[in-house]
């Protein structure tokens with residue numbers, strides 16, 4: 001995986017209400033585990049959403065494996081899975097198993113292959129006993145695991161996760177952390193749970209739309225804690 005940001009900026013709105021929330025971001029990301037931290041409103045989600053073209057830079061270019069997110073978003077989304085903060089926004093189908101299978105509806109894979117993949121994910125995320133249960137009745141932690149399973153079923157190369165543990169208690173946050181640690185995929189994780197980043201390769205710190213630190217987890221988190229203390 002290679003994500004490259006070349007003078008990337010993003011401004012929401014126009015005229016007097018215009019608000020620049022990302023400013024001149026220059027980055028080259030190749031590591032398998034990259035964390036993004038920063039104050040509320042510092043631009044983390046905007047950047048995360050840019051990686052699969054949900055938001056397009058208003059200046060500069062962002063590429064994923066050489067493809068520009070501005071013109072190749074559809075292609076990029078085949079390789080980049082996105083897990084949102086609130087799993088309720090991501091759960092689409094009535095039952096747990098159907099929701100996981102939904103991502104493969106256009107895949108032309110034989111039914112048995114889809115069923116096997118779904119079963120494997122149900123098992124892996126401790127949801128096997130809930131396959132036919134209404135997805136909206138799962139606990140918050142289980143919903144978050146379901147949202148992750150529903151993205152992983154498409155076997156993306158890159159997983160972008162935007163605060164996937166915000167709604168969770170410590171135990172479920174740890175479970176998500178363990179699941180993330182065991183993934184083969186490259187992961188970009190936006191989080192306020194700093195301990196999830198301990199074993200990461202690299203951590204980016206955003207502040208008011210700028211990249212202000214880019215370092216090992218220990219150094220970047222120390223920088224961020226100091227920034228928060230001001």
Ligand SMILES: Nc1ncnc2c1ncn2[C@@H]1O[C@H](COP(=O)(O)OP(=O)(O)OP(=O)(O)O)[C@@H](O)[C@H]1O
Nearest residue numbers: 012013019021038039040041042043044045046047
């Ligand atoms: N659609 C939008 N229109 C206008 N402003 C927006 C929009 N989306 C986000 N913003 C603003 O952009 C800024 C950056 O938001 P963003 O969600 O990227 O920050 P964040 O670092 O992810 O914050 P948090 O930690 O609170 O999730 C915020 O001030 C937010 O109000």
